[in-house]
């Protein structure tokens with residue numbers, strides 16, 4: 274079922290969005306050569322405790338997960354792109370790190386992700402991150418009352434194709450509200466003018482993610498982390514966006 278929020282409820286989601294943005298900012302500032310993924314998870318965990326928020330990840334145990342997630346953050350490095358389970362790994366120069374974070378605060382969930390390069394940049398990594406950011410911006414622009422869900426999906430796919438990237442449709446965006454995952458599913462490619470009509474109060478996580486030379490992934494032995502089948506790197510950008518009569522409201526906007 275698709276739940277629409279009242280304007281008051283959309284406003285009630287703002288603290289969760291601001292908090293998620295603040296945590297991602299703190300994490301991207303801390304991410305550096307020599308920092309362990311477990312330190313990033315601990316930083317996020319401490320911020321959750323300090324804010325009185327509730328992690329959406331730590332007890333998360335969907336049918337495809339081998340066990341409860343156990344951490345508060347997804348950290349996906351290089352050929353990992355989604356659902357990266359933090360482990361004892363120290364970031365190296367040139368690593369491409371994607372961080373995905375969702376919490377519930379004051380009863381509402383927001384969800385956001387960002388990719389950064391640690392230390393020395395490779396131009397192809399910068400370009401890959403840029404593709405996800407441009408796709409996200411284009412999709413947000415399409416998140417207007419009266420448009421269709423397919424317009425958002427199409428906007429993402431169009432940017433991917435412009436960058437010569439192929440799109441995996443197994444994982445995409447989703448409705449957000451009291452819980453992390455709701456209807457509708459928001460595919461990262463689609464047909465313009467098709468699908469659900471966008472109404473005020475629809476709140477969705479939009480999350481383009483691309484791999485450099487494939488659209489196929491496999492699950493790591495840890496039971497969670499999704500990696501590219503060919504070892505090519507991935508990037509991921511996500512915001513929680515409310516569709517309002519005043520246009521798209523990016524609840525997780527940083528800075």
Ligand code: MG
Nearest residue numbers: 373374384385
């Ligand atoms: Mg997310």
